[in-house]
Amino acid sequence: MTENLYNIYSVWLKERYGEKVYKIPVNIPVTCPNRDGSKGTGGCVYCGAKGGGNETLSDQLSVSEQIERNIAYIGKRYKAKRFIPFFQSFSNTYCTFPDFCKWIREAIRPDVVEISISTRPDCITDEQLGFLAAVKKEQAIDVTIELGLQSVNDETLKIIKRGHTLTDYEQAIDRIKAAGLLTCTHMILDLPWDQEEDVIKGAEILSRKGTDFVKCHSLYIEKNTVLKQWYDEKKVTLLTKDDYISRAILFLEYLDPRIVVQRLIGRVPEEDSVITNWNTSWWKIKDELEARMKQENNYQGRKFAGMNNKR
Secondary structure, eight states: OGGGTSOBHHHHHHHHHSSOEEEEEEOOSOOOTTTBSSSOBSOSTTOOTTTTOTTOOOTTSOHHHHHHHHHHHHHHHHTOOEEEEEEOSSOTTOSOHHHHHHHHHHTOOTTBOEEEEEEOTTOOOHHHHHHHHHHHHHHTOEEEEEEEEEOSOHHHHHHTTOOOOHHHHHHHHHHHHHTTOEEEEEEETTOTTOOHHHHHHHHHHHHHHTOSEEEEEOOOEETTSHHHHHHHTTOOOOOOHHHHHHHHHHHHHTSOTTSEEEESSOOOOGGGEEESGGGOOHHHHHHHHHHHHHHHTOOTTTTTTTOSOOO
16 A cells, blocks of 8 residues: 555665665765865754764775675675665765775675765766766666755755755756766755745656655754754754654655655664654654555645646
8 A cells, every 4th residue: 555655665676676675874984065165164054973874884994894794784684685885974976086986886796786875966076977877887787876955945055054056956967867877866854944835846846857766854953063053042943743744745745756755754863863753763753654645645746747847
């Protein structure tokens, strides 16, 4: 029944590769132009010290060693045989081209079916895209670029200090798709500065630009962040769990049903956060969201048919 509610990533993986496939987090020694002074310092207001890599191994280990260790653990625990190395922390294209090529090539091995690389819309070069397109062809594997967009409202992007615009995202996804690579877009659906109209617009833009995947998560508060300071000073009020669920359903209804949903709700480890998902397990929120969709006859793409931006 759940498969009818939205386009589930695990189902897509099995159809694509013929069996279960697991992502392996990879941590490389990079930072972000929003941290080193190129575009800003301190990062986005919600970004913690680990830059999204809360559950990765040390970046002092080589890429191949991280993959070997993680596969040894995950492969044994889940009886997995095929994997996707996921370059996760900070902006993984923000480095020298030789280093980038070296790290990507280290991730290639016979049991790897895809490589996924997380970065910013304003932080990927044509040289890197050309290299990745060649890797895809030579190795007969998929390559996915994950872009952190978070909001389609430029004013909100300024408030959370993203340091890029919606136009940057639109241009980046066009270039990535022109290189023949897959794309995944990250969205925070309950930013207090966004309205429901922004959530709908986000679904419409992602559908029009043809992102292959989407990852959604709530706005959680990590320790030692600007957002934590704002929260303590009562300068920001988080939306409720019900608000998030309502916005997630709204987003899905306007989203092209062909877009695969990699994640409906994220999480951050308790030791790194002050508030995450209203102190509720992510799977309970997911279950509640799906139950409401069933009860109200909601499903991905229900309102997509009337849009003029079908791809």
